[in-house]
Structures are given as C-alpha cells and as structure tokens.
Amino acid sequence: xxxxxxxxxxxxxxxxxxxxxxxxxxxxxxxxxxxxxxxxxxxxxxxxxxxxxxxxxxxxxxxx
Numbered sequence: 001x002x003x004x005x006x007x008x009x010x011x012x013x014x015x016x017x018x019x020x021x022x023x024x025x026x027x028x029x030x031x032x033x034x035x036x037x038x039x040x041x042x043x044x045x046x047x048x049x050x051x052x053x054x055x056x057x058x059x060x061x062x063x064x
Contacts (some may be wrong), residue, residue: 024048
C-alpha cells in the first residue's frame with residue numbers, strides 16, 4: 001500500500017520495561033512535538049501513569 005501512495009492508518013506500539021525508567025515528562029513532551037492527535041497523547045499518558053505491574057511466580061501473584 002505504501003508503494004502505491006495509499007494511506008496506512010495503523011500504529012503498532014510495543015510497550016516495554018524501558019518506559020518504566022524513561023522520564024515520563026520528557027517522553028510526553030516528545031510525543032507532543034510529533035503533533036499526534038490529542039487522544040493518542042492522552043492514551044499514552046494514561047498508560048504511563050495508571051498501569052500496574054504484576055508478577056506471577058509459583059502460583060502466587062504480586063502487584064508491584
């Protein structure tokens with residue numbers, strides 16, 4: 001589709017542990033510089049501030 005100049009509207013984002021060590025304020029300002037739609041920036045910001053980590057080991061669950 002890209003070769004035929006057809007728009008492709010898919011964004012694949014793989015969130016990794018790296019986001020836990022990145023400065024979220026800096027990351028959000030970089031996203032704002034990309035002039036993405038506001039709902040995308042809000043979604044990423046929500047993920048960065050509201051997600052929880054869960055560890056499963058030997059049948060036990062730990063919320064971090």
